[in-house]
Amino acid sequence: MLLTDMLTKLAAKPVVIFLFNFPRTLLIILVKAYRLFLSASLGNNCRFEPSCSTYSLQALEIHGAAIGSYMTLKRLGRCHPWCDGGFDPVPLKKHKASSAAAQKSLFTRLVIPVTSTSSKKNPK
Numbered sequence: 001m002l003l004t005d006m007l008t009k010l011a012a013k014p015v016v017i018f019l020f021n022f023p024r025t026l027l028i029i030l031v032k033a034y035r036l037f038l039s040a041s042l043g044n045n046c047r048f049e050p051s052c053s054t055y056s057l058q059a060l061e062i063h064g065a066a067i068g069s070y071m072t073l074k075r076l077g078r079c080h081p082w083c084d085g086g087f088d089p090v091p092l093k094k095h096k097a098s099s100a101a102a103q104k105s106l107f108t109r110l111v112i113p114v115t116s117t118s119s120k121k122n123p124k
Contacts, residue, residue: 023065031056047085052076058090 035053046052055075060068071090079085 024060024068027065027069028057028060031060047079047083048075048088049086050089052079055088055090062090062093 031053039053044051048055050058052072052075056068056072059071059075062068063071075088
């Protein structure tokens with residue numbers, strides 16, 4: 001049995017799916033608990049739109065536990081009195097293109113398309 005076949009069968013099991021999603025789910029629960037218990041007593045004084053807790057929830061949902069946590073910590077590091085704040089949405093996931101497709105489309109804007117001409121000679 002190939003390794004890919006074994007991984008495919010293993011990934012279909014609910015226990016593996018639960019264990020894979022557990023860190024992200026735990027972090028989302030912690031952010032929601034912060035919003036429920038602490039955020040209400042601290043007041044709404046966020047410099048950014050969306051708020052940092054909303055940004056954190058979106059980053060965790062879109063990018064997962066590791067990258068979402070990194071993005072959240074990076075955002076919290078920018079939150080200080082000398083920051084202007086403003087609109088700062090969560091960036092979407094970047095899809096990696098295959099290297100052949102990336103090489104094919106690398107210089108497409110530099111090439112001028114050639115129109116086809118007929119090869120038939122007109123008799124006079």
